[in-house]
Amino acid sequence: MDQTYAGALNQAIRLLSLRHRTRAAQLLGPLGLHPGQEALLLEIDRTGPRNQAQLSEALGCEPPSVTLMTRKLEAAGHIERTPDPTDKRASIVALTASGQALADRITELWVTLAEETVRGLPADLLERLPGVLQTMSTNVSGKSAD
Structure with missing residues (x-):
C-alpha cells in the first residue's frame, strides 16, 4: 500500500469515527446520556442482567469506566x-423500567444514526459493510479473526 492511499484511508477512518461520535452525542444529549452510556444500556437490554466485569469485557472498556457509568446511570434511575450471589465483590447490573424505556429510545436513535451514516451508499455495499467494518475492527484490535 502506498503512503498516499494509507494516509487518505487513515484520515477517512479518523474523521468518520470523530463525526459519528459527535453525532451520537447530539442524539444522546437530549436523553441525558453521554457517548458510551448507551452501549452499556443496550448491552444489558440485549443480554439481560450482567456483572460489571462481563459488561467491561462486552463493551471493550476498562472496569473503572464501567463502574463510573453504572454509578451515573444508577443515580439517574436507569439501572x-x-x-x-456468586461473587461478594461484584454487582449485577439490570435495567429499571426507566432504563428499558431509554434503551428502546436509543434503539430508535441508532436507526436514525445508521441511516444518516450510510445515506447514498449503494445497496450491494450496504450488505457487505457490517462485515467489512467488523474485519477492520478485528484487524486493529490485534486479535485473530478466528
Whole structure:
C-alpha cells in the first residue's frame, strides 16, 4: 500500500469515527446520556442482567469506566445494581423500567444514526459493510479473526 492511499484511508477512518461520535452525542444529549452510556444500556437490554466485569469485557472498556457509568446511570434511575450471589465483590447490573424505556429510545436513535451514516451508499455495499467494518475492527484490535 502506498503512503498516499494509507494516509487518505487513515484520515477517512479518523474523521468518520470523530463525526459519528459527535453525532451520537447530539442524539444522546437530549436523553441525558453521554457517548458510551448507551452501549452499556443496550448491552444489558440485549443480554439481560450482567456483572460489571462481563459488561467491561462486552463493551471493550476498562472496569473503572464501567463502574463510573453504572454509578451515573444508577443515580439517574436507569439501572439498578445488586450484589452478585456468586461473587461478594461484584454487582449485577439490570435495567429499571426507566432504563428499558431509554434503551428502546436509543434503539430508535441508532436507526436514525445508521441511516444518516450510510445515506447514498449503494445497496450491494450496504450488505457487505457490517462485515467489512467488523474485519477492520478485528484487524486493529490485534486479535485473530478466528
